[in-house]
Each structure stands twice: as structure tokens, then as C-alpha cells.
Amino acid sequence: MRKFLLIAALAALTPAAANAATWVAICSDGKNVQYNQTIGGTGFLYLKTDTGIYQTARLSQTFFNRTAVCGAVYGNAPAGAEPITQVCINKSSKTIYLKYQPPTPGSSVVGAGTFCPATVTVQ
16 A cells, blocks of 8 residues: 555656646555546556556546546547546545446436545545
8 A cells, every 4th residue: 555655646746736636545445446636637547466556547537526536548438429437536435436428329427336435635
């Protein structure tokens, strides 16, 4: 977990982070997942394996309301279409959760459920 925090600190040093807060959520139930999202900027999803921690996806912010922030993986949907799945952090409920939008035209976004309870910090 200390390595996760080191990655979060390094992410906060990026130029985009100089002007905006970075939300960091780390699963606290044994799932080795961390989601960092710079408000108004780029997010990153990290996975920890038995050999190290790896950045696995770059995310574009899709939602923010001061309690929750969401992002979608670049290339998650065809060009011009809405993202299919969004990864979200909620600092009040201390969770990482998912939102899903079926790829059919006119579909609305639905809650896909909690991925994990998480330690959430805003830097």
C-alpha cells in the first residue's frame, strides 16, 4: 500500500495536478486496485500484482459533483458515442463503484454497483 501512496504522490506532481485536486481511492478489501483522478484532467487506474504495480488504464473525467468523480477509459466506446462503463470514486460512501450505459442509442446511465470499499483522499 505504501507503493500505492508513492504513485499517488507522483501523480500529484504532474503539471495538470498543479492547478487541480487529485482524488485517490485505494480498495481496502484486499482488491489491489487504485484509481487516481485529477479534477478537470486525466485519471489513472493501477493494479497491483505479485511482481509490482502497473498503470493499466488512462481515464477521461466524465462526472464531478464535489462528492463523486467518474472517468471512462479512453477508447471505451466507438468515436462519438457515450462511454459504456465509468469508474467512480465517492468520498462520502468511501467506495469505488461503476456506472454502465448500454451501447444502444438512447440508453441511460445506470449504477452497476460497488466495486470495493476504499480509502479516499483528496490531494
